[in-house]
Amino acid sequence: MKKLSVPGLVGLIFSFVGLLFYILCITVLRHTEPFLHYMFLILGALFASIGLAMVYGEWKRLRGEQVARREGTPYDAVVVSVEINFNVTMNDKHPWFITCQLQEPFSGSLNTYVSHDVFDRPQLEPGDIVRVYIKESTGEYYVDV
Numbered sequence: 001m002k003k004l005s006v007p008g009l010v011g012l013i014f015s016f017v018g019l020l021f022y023i024l025c026i027t028v029l030r031h032t033e034p035f036l037h038y039m040f041l042i043l044g045a046l047f048a049s050i051g052l053a054m055v056y057g058e059w060k061r062l063r064g065e066q067v068a069r070r071e072g073t074p075y076d077a078v079v080v081s082v083e084i085n086f087n088v089t090m091n092d093k094h095p096w097f098i099t100c101q102l103q104e105p106f107s108g109s110l111n112t113y114v115s116h117d118v119f120d121r122p123q124l125e126p127g128d129i130v131r132v133y134i135k136e137s138t139g140e141y142y143v144d145v
Contacts (some may be wrong), residue, residue, distance in 0.1 A: 005058060005117075006088065006090060007054050007057065007058050008054070008055060008058035008059075010051075010054055011050075011051045011052070011053070011054025011055035011056075011057075011058060012051065012055060013051065014047050014048070014050050014051025014054065015047070015048055015051030015052055015055060016051070017047045017051070018043075018044045018045065018046070018047030018048025018049070018050075018051055019044070019048060020044075021040050021041075021043050021044030021047060021048075022041070022044040022045075022048070024040055024044075025037060025040040025041045025044060064138075064140040064142075065116070065140070065142045067135060067138070067140055068133045068134065068135050068140040068141050068142040069133050069142050069144075071135050072133035072134050072135040072136075072140070072141065072142065073133070073134055073135075073136065074131055074132070074133050075102050075105075075131070075132050075133075075134060076102075076129045076130070076131060076132075077100035077101060077102035077113060077129070077130055077131075077132045077143075078100060078101055078102070078127065078128075078129060078130075079098055079099075079100050079124050079125065079126050079127065079128045079129070079130055080099045080100055080101050080112070080126060081098070081099045081126055082096060082097075082098050082099075082122055082124055082125065082126070083096065083097060083098075083099065084096055085097050085117055088117060090119070093119060095117035095118055095119045096117070096118050096119070096120075096121055096122055097114055097115050097116070097117055097118065098114070098115040098118075098122055098124060098130065098143060098145055099112060099113070099114050099115075100112070100113050100114075100115075100130050100132065100143060101113075102132055113132050113141055113143050114143070115130075115143035115145045116143070116145075118145055122145050124145070130143060130144065130145065131143075131144040132144070
């Protein structure tokens with residue numbers, strides 16, 4: 001089972017808070033001042049919509065990776081760099097990501113692919129070979145690290 005990523009977890013929390021606001025609005029605040037009732041209704045809708053959008057985005061990303069692994073064509077790409085992603089922090093740790101390049105066999109163009117965030121240091125160095133699954137019809141890809 002895959003771990004839930006940070007956007008997916010935040011999206012679930014936002015959706016849960018939005019649902020709590022809705023329940024509070026419907027049960028407790030229905031006999032109070034209309035302004036308070038509508039304020040909690042709007043906050044519930046706002047939190048729920050933000051949370052559901054984040055969950056949907058994460059689901060779409062994971063689904064794209066699954067489709068690329070299942071239906072994509074495997075290629076061997078050359079690792080260009082193994083770097084730390086300083087834009088993300090979880091428990092005071094920064095994840096790693098791998099950038100690799102692949103010379104397309106038919107077009108001859110040089111394409112760059114970036115892996116998902118990995119919290120354990122990958123045992124790869126620049127110049128190593130890594131497998132990339134690409135579904136040409138949709139452009140979805142997955143870097144197997």
